[in-house]
Amino acid sequence: MKQANEPKLNKIERYKRELPPADFSPERVKDWQNVDERCRFYLKNFGLYNNKLRPDLWMIRLRFDGGLITPEALKLLARIARQETARLLLTARGQMELHDLRAGRVLPLWRELKAAGLQTCQVISDNFRGIVIDPLDGLASDNRIECLSILQEIRERVVGKREWIGTLPRKFNTALIGREAPSFNPWGNDLLLALARDGDRWGFNLYLGGKNSETAREADIFCPPESAADLFEAVAKVYREHGPRGSRSKTRLFHLIEEVGMPQIRVWIEEESGTPLPRAGELRMQSSHRNRDHLLPIRRYGRHGEISPEELEKAVQEAQSHEHTLRLTPHQELWAFDPDLVHQEIQNPKSKIPNHASTGSVTACAGSRYCPLSLWDIKEDLALLPLGRLEKLGVSLGFSGCLKGCGRHYHSDLGLIGLRTNLYAETERAARIFLGALQAPEPMPARMLYYSVPLRRLGELLHTILDDYEASDRADFETFSREVLARYSIETLQLWYLVRQLHELPNNLVELFYAGDEFVLLSKIDELPDMPQNPELYEKIKQLSHRLWDLV
Ligand code: SF4
Known part of the structure; x- marks a missing residue:
């Protein structure tokens, strides 16, 4: 229309x-x-x-x-x-x-x-890009719905069909999750069918509008497995019919939802389906940190x-x-x-077949050897990061070579974009840092912590964040993000990680950080020696970042 x-x-x-x-x-x-x-x-x-x-x-x-x-x-x-x-x-x-x-x-x-x-x-x-399901779909002990047959039904309807070849306003990513604890974070997909329960039946809740920088949002629709392919097709038709086709940077399903609102999208999906659709059930898909x-x-x-x-x-x-x-x-x-x-769930990690898998995971975009948009050789430059410690702690890292975000930096515990900067010295390699993606039940993309950190000081910053996580005694990094980091504005976290690297902080101040009281923490930071006297938080951050990162 x-x-x-x-x-x-x-x-x-x-x-x-x-x-x-x-x-x-x-x-x-x-x-x-x-x-x-x-x-x-x-x-x-x-x-x-x-x-x-x-x-x-x-x-x-x-x-x-x-x-x-x-x-x-x-x-x-x-x-x-x-x-x-x-x-x-x-x-x-x-x-x-x-x-x-x-x-x-x-x-x-x-x-x-x-x-x-x-x-x-x-x-x-x-x-419709390659549809993603969990690699152990239908097999893992926490699997409740086998998604493979749904995937095959969707494939038959759209792949190789002329009415769907290149006819969407933009790319469209799909994930189908029938496990309670998937092995990856699926919230960045345009369409996510996530395991849910409605009374005594298993099915999916529908989430829409995810992309590399956004998590999908609830469409308030429950769908039994036998209707999943129909629901997929109804959403696809709504997007093809109503999706924006103006500026290329504003054509994802996310932008349509922004423009008309999810209630209107829901109305259109029901019209396409030709039947009223049940409201969302209880989301049973958990975070991949539980995997x-x-x-x-x-x-x-x-x-x-x-x-x-x-x-x-x-x-x-x-x-x-x-x-x-x-x-x-x-x-x-x-x-x-x-x-x-x-x-079966294997309780003993000493399995007969060696498994070098870690609980943490690294997603690395193609990088400059494969993609001309990247300033870093991402695959190679991963060696500059504390991968061993990330793996040991089960912390996920997403590393992209440009803003397009193929490395999923917004959907990881720690995210990086490889850049160059002349903010602190002659032009040098640097990274933009993202922190704390959240998954179910309240998904949120990671927040940008610093615009640009010189590579020569990046490892130190990552270790400091990991020190805080380890000392927090939280079960996983996402819990640390939700219960500690998310209680602070990003400016307070910027200030915190600068003073953490510039000062040997007293134990009581570190303990205050875990308590999550922003006002008290900021006032105690102000009492540290040599703090800039400027009342503006922004100015303090700027001065301290130069103090820490300027190459003198
Ligand atoms: S994130 Fe950018 S540099 Fe990396 S593969 Fe994607 S487009 Fe290329």
């Missing part, structure tokens, strides 16, 4: 009007060395990606909804990667990417993958999303010899496990 005051269509929408993406085929491209912006848009709908900053190199993204992948597909990808000297990445949506492909090889490889039955359709641009998969005998392959052809082949060989199931996971990993063994 076009509104009278609808803003001018953005350029991508104008392309779509000229030629629907479903009517395009990569076979039409004659000169792969010189594709223009319009052609790049169409190719994205088929999983073929190239950036004008690196026009000579291409990427193919493959679609594995739910992370379902066969040994044959893995072997094929390993062979192609070796033959093309391409690099392989595992993504945070459980997909796989082939990077560094030469222009002349893209079309033959795309044909080869297609002939082998592999999907590259609708994985980039304005499409205990690290106690299970799971082999994990890949390191922060990178995996070599040799490791892929090894994974296939080991899985086949042990009759293990293979899954690509939202942790940027490939898992292999015995479906019979993971059905």
Whole structure:
């Protein structure tokens, strides 16, 4: 329904009007060395990606909804990667990417993958991206609804269907969670069906409008498993029909909800469904911090999303010899496990199969070796961070190379964006810091703690935050965030972590921090020696940050 005051269509929408993406085929491209912006848009709908900053190199993204992948597909990808000297990445949506492909090889490889039955359709641009479920969906002891069959029903309705190829206003991420304690944070999805209970029946509550910088919000709809695919389709139609198509930066489902409000979205969903929908039930999906998969005998392959052809082949060989199931996971990993063994909760971590899994997890965006938008080689630069301690404490870290946030910095305990700054010295590497994402029952994205911290002092800051968490005696970092950090304004936390690094603080002041009384804490901080006399909190923070981080 076009509104009278609808803003001018953005350029991508104008392309779509000229030629629907479903009517395009990569076979039409004659000169792969010189594709223009319009052609790049169409190719994205088929999983073929190239950036004008690196026009000579291409990427193919493959679609594995739910992370379902066969040994044959893995072997094929390993062979192609070796033959093309391409690099392989595992993504945070459980997909796989082939990077560094030469222009002349893209079309033959795309044909080869297609002939082998592999999907590259609708994985980039304005499409339903790979649908995410928990890797132990249907198997874990806390599983209440098996989501795989729902995922397959949704797939059949939308993947490869011309009315859905490139027809949404923007990308659309979906997560289906039937476990009580999922193994990852799913709140950044546009559509989240989260395990819920209505009286004596299990089902899902619907949450909408998540994205890299926002958590999904309750739509106040309960849905039994048998109606989940219908509900998904109703939401998708509402978004396709009413979603904004003006400025590209304001076209996500989130922006439609901002514009018209969730009650109106609910009305539209009911109209599409053709029936009144039950109100939300009791949310039973908990935080991923409650997840205990690290106690299970799971082999994990890949390191922060990178995996070599040799490791892929090894994974296939080991899985086949042990009759293990293979899954690509939202942790940027490939898992292999015995479906019979993971059905039970293993209390003894000394399992017969070595499991190097941690309770914490790192999500690292592709970084400068794969993505021209990144200022940091994120995968490599992770080595500069206290990963061992994060892992030991079960603290999650999301690390992005730019504001787009593929590293999920807003959906992690600690989030980073790699930057450069000249605030404290000649231009140097620095990071923007985010703190304290919350999950169920009241999800919130992480808050930005500092705009820019020089890399040379980043480790010290992270250790100080971890010291506070450890001393807080809270069960996990999210509880620390909810019960301690969330009680303070971000300015107070900025001041706190500056004085924590500049001063040896007395025990009574540290104890005050855990009490969560902002006014008392600020007045006690003011009594510290050498505190700036300026009454404005902002000025104090500015002066102390220069005192701490200026390179003199
Ligand atoms: S966060 Fe930015 S730099 Fe990293 S992969 Fe995404 S777009 Fe590229």
